[in-house]
Amino acid sequence: xxxxxxxxxxxxxxxxxxxxxxxxxxxxxxxxxxxxxxxxxxxxxxxxxxxxxxxxxxxxxxxxxxxxxxxxxxxxxxxxxxxxxxxxxxxxxxxxxxxxxxxxxxxxxxxxxxxxxxxxxxxxxxxxxxxxxxxxxxxxxxxxxxxxxxxxxxxxxxxxxxxxxxxxxxxxxxxxxxxxxxxxxxxxxxxxxxxxxxxxxxxxxxxxxxxxxxxxxxxxxxxxxxxxxxxxxxxxxxxxxxxxxxxxxxxxxxxxxxxxxxxxxxxxxxxxxxxxxxxxxxxxxxxxxxxxxxxxxxxxxxxxxxxxxxxxxxxxxxxxxxxxxxxxxxxxxxxxxxxxxxxx
Amino acid sequence: xxxxxxxxxxxxxxxxxxxxxxxxxxxxxxxxxxxxxxxxxxxxxxxxxxxxxxxxxxxxxxxxxxxxxxxxxxxxxxxxxxxxxxxxxxxxxxxxxxxxxxxxxxxxxxxxxxxxxxxxxxxxxxxxxxxxxxxxxxxxxxxxxxxxxxxxxxxxxxxxxxxxxxxxxxxxxxxxxxxxxxxxxxxxxxxxxxxxxxxxxxxxxxxxxxxxxxxxxxxxxxxxxxxxxxxxxxxxxxxxxxxxxxxxxxxxxxxxxxxxxxxxxxxxxxxxxxxxxxxxxxxxxxxxxxxxxxxxxxxxxxxxxx
Numbered sequence: 001x002x003x004x005x006x007x008x009x010x011x012x013x014x015x016x017x018x019x020x021x022x023x024x025x026x027x028x029x030x031x032x033x034x035x036x037x038x039x040x041x042x043x044x045x046x047x048x049x050x051x052x053x054x055x056x057x058x059x060x061x062x063x064x065x066x067x068x069x070x071x072x073x074x075x076x077x078x079x080x081x082x083x084x085x086x087x088x089x090x091x092x093x094x095x096x097x098x099x100x101x102x103x104x105x106x107x108x109x110x111x112x113x114x115x116x117x118x119x120x121x122x123x124x125x126x127x128x129x130x131x132x133x134x135x136x137x138x139x140x141x142x143x144x145x146x147x148x149x150x151x152x153x154x155x156x157x158x159x160x161x162x163x164x165x166x167x168x169x170x171x172x173x174x175x176x177x178x179x180x181x182x183x184x185x186x187x188x189x190x191x192x193x194x195x196x197x198x199x200x201x202x203x204x205x206x207x208x209x210x211x212x213x214x215x216x217x218x219x220x221x222x223x224x225x226x227x228x229x230x231x232x233x234x235x236x237x238x239x240x241x242x243x244x245x246x247x248x249x250x251x252x253x254x255x256x257x258x259x260x261x262x263x264x265x266x267x268x269x270x271x272x273x274x275x276x277x278x279x280x281x282x283x284x285x286x287x288x289x290x291x292x293x294x295x296x297x298x299x300x301x302x303x304x305x306x307x308x309x310x311x312x313x314x315x316x317x318x319x320x321x322x323x324x325x326x327x328x329x330x331x332x333x334x335x336x337x338x339x340x341x342x343x344x
Numbered sequence: 345x346x347x348x349x350x351x352x353x354x355x356x357x358x359x360x361x362x363x364x365x366x367x368x369x370x371x372x373x374x375x376x377x378x379x380x381x382x383x384x385x386x387x388x389x390x391x392x393x394x395x396x397x398x399x400x401x402x403x404x405x406x407x408x409x410x411x412x413x414x415x416x417x418x419x420x421x422x423x424x425x426x427x428x429x430x431x432x433x434x435x436x437x438x439x440x441x442x443x444x445x446x447x448x449x450x451x452x453x454x455x456x457x458x459x460x461x462x463x464x465x466x467x468x469x470x471x472x473x474x475x476x477x478x479x480x481x482x483x484x485x486x487x488x489x490x491x492x493x494x495x496x497x498x499x500x501x502x503x504x505x506x507x508x509x510x511x512x513x514x515x516x517x518x519x520x521x522x523x524x525x526x527x528x529x530x531x532x533x534x535x536x537x538x539x540x541x542x543x544x545x546x547x548x549x550x551x552x553x554x555x556x557x558x559x560x561x562x563x564x565x566x567x568x569x570x571x572x573x574x575x576x577x578x579x580x581x582x583x584x585x586x587x588x589x590x591x592x593x594x595x596x597x598x599x600x601x602x603x604x605x606x607x608x609x610x611x612x613x614x615x616x617x618x619x620x621x622x623x624x625x626x627x628x629x630x631x632x633x634x635x636x637x638x639x640x641x642x643x644x645x646x647x648x649x650x
Binding site for chain 2 (some may be wrong): 037057059062064068084111115117118119121122123126129130134136137162240244247251255264290292293297299300302303304305306307308309310313314
């Protein structure tokens with residue numbers, strides 16, 4: 001499928017240079033500014049890049065999951081439990097967790113591929129609640145309710161950061177090649193018009209199932225990394241917030257594009273990590289307006305994110321990343337104009 | 345009078361396996377189901393006419409409960425009069441939501457409706473926390489702690505009134521849809537919006553009216569919910585999903601289906617809570633949903649569903 005020629009063409013594209021630039025920047029930043037909190041934030045960005053990209057791949061086939069936290073949690077729990085009970089090194093465990101997550105994804109996918117968008121959203125959301133209930137129910141196996149300390153994957157701090165960036169880069173590259181391949185084209189065809197795709201002979205159920213399996217594999221991988229990064233896991237990993245985050249990242253960044261989830265996870269993680277610093281300033285000003293709550297900051301932030309999401313969907317349907325070519329074109333037009341004036 | 349306490353009591357009694365408990369389970373299930381029926385009917389109406397799925401519908405229930413609570417604390421009127429006031433206010437909120445958010449993505453990618461709904465969930469949840477706080481509240485009804493006793497069975501008046509309210513509201517809705525001019529216009533728009541437009545129906549107005557009606561039903565459900573249960577700003581999500589489970593049980597777009605589905609669902613949930621334990625309350629919704637979707641993707645009674 002990937003002839004040498006195609007790979008060469010990809011390598012010569014602008015996106016490839018951007019990718020190289022992003023990797024270079026992410027490698028250099030921690031060396032320039034070695035603040036531990038910054039490294040923590042950057043690691044989260046890398047983790048959520050994998051997670052959001054996996055969600056985005058599924059959405060590119062027209063299937064918007066509202067329960068991806070289930071697969072994040074499954075990946076995390078499987079990897080951590082394997083390490084604790086059987087002594088399997090986490091570096092192998094995270095991949096076993098992803099494979100297990102993909103297996104569950106396959107089973108859920110068998111149901112989901114026949115469903116319309118909103119039923120699918122409901123069923124996936126429901127699956128995350130069922131997963132949460134089951135993990136709480138079988139607490140003596142999972143230790144999910146109180147949670148437990150997960151073993152070390154790689155030494156935390158800088159080395160974990162580089163490991164996460166490495167895995168994120170590999171995942172993004174794999175997802176990029178999938179999305180540019182015939183499979184990715186089929187996903188987009190199904191997203192645009194499922195019945196017409198069926199008519200031209202595409203086995204839509206099969207391809208939607210592919211999307212499910214690939215996506216849940218990467219979600220499980222992100223989950224394993226997340227559990228070993230936080231060094232702790234409990235049942236709250238299945239919470240709805242964790243299902244909505246990759247959606248917000250992908251939609252705000254740009255749905256169905258490769259750079260969208262990356263930009264989105266950088267924006268959202270930055271908002272969630274750095275805006276709380278402003279809470280202390282905000283509270284004396286706005287605190288008196290809302291006497292019912294003790295800290296207004298977090299709620300205003302979530303409110304703002306909600307408004308941001310709605311505004312992006314309505315006014316910028318292709319996400320923030322669609323602004324980049326616009327800005328590029330604008331500057332090109334400006335320089336052209338300037339050149340023309342000079343020539344005159 | 346705490347509902348959880350009551351359920352725990354019943355769990356103990358259930359092991360004695362007497363008939364009274366069985367009857368009570370059925371009645372409570374039906375009463376819980378009734379509230380979800382209102383929500384499901386609103387969703388069904390909006391879907392039927394606008395072909396729009398509002399995942400934030402449960403948030404309107406939550407807002408309805410808080411509006412009812414505020415009306416009660418500010419003016420001190422009867423809780424059951426607050427139902428109507430809350431319906432009116434939530435209907436206005438519904439109009440704003442339709443005009444400002446959903447109208448703009450209607451007819452584009454279906455996923456966009458889901459994204460807008462999620463944004464609305466975040467917006468409504470956090471506005472509710474900012475205005476009313478995070479602590480759970482309850483609407484105090486005039487029949488607090490009063491119940492009807494028939495032999496071994498005692499049923500709280502609030503449950504009975506909730507059931508009666510739902511029945512009255514549904515009959516009024518049926519009348520509106522079947523007998524009035526605007527109901528006819530709604531049905532026409534639902535069947536074929538383009539043809540309805542050509543017949544001189546202003547479908548924009550029908551959309552606004554339908555959304556407001558659906559929101560009003562959610563507002564009524566909210567106050568009834570608030571009388572029976574404690575509520576906090578985060579209760580909205582689960583009723584939405586339960587309403588979906590009911591719609592799927594009853595078939596998309598079918599109001600009688602939603603009523604039967606709602607009653608069945610409420611009883612199933614209540615039975616599961618009593619036999620398996622409270623932890624299963626929410627998982628039941630999804631198990632029902634997934635099982636029905638696997639076996640009959642068009643719902644139990646749905647024929648023309650999507």
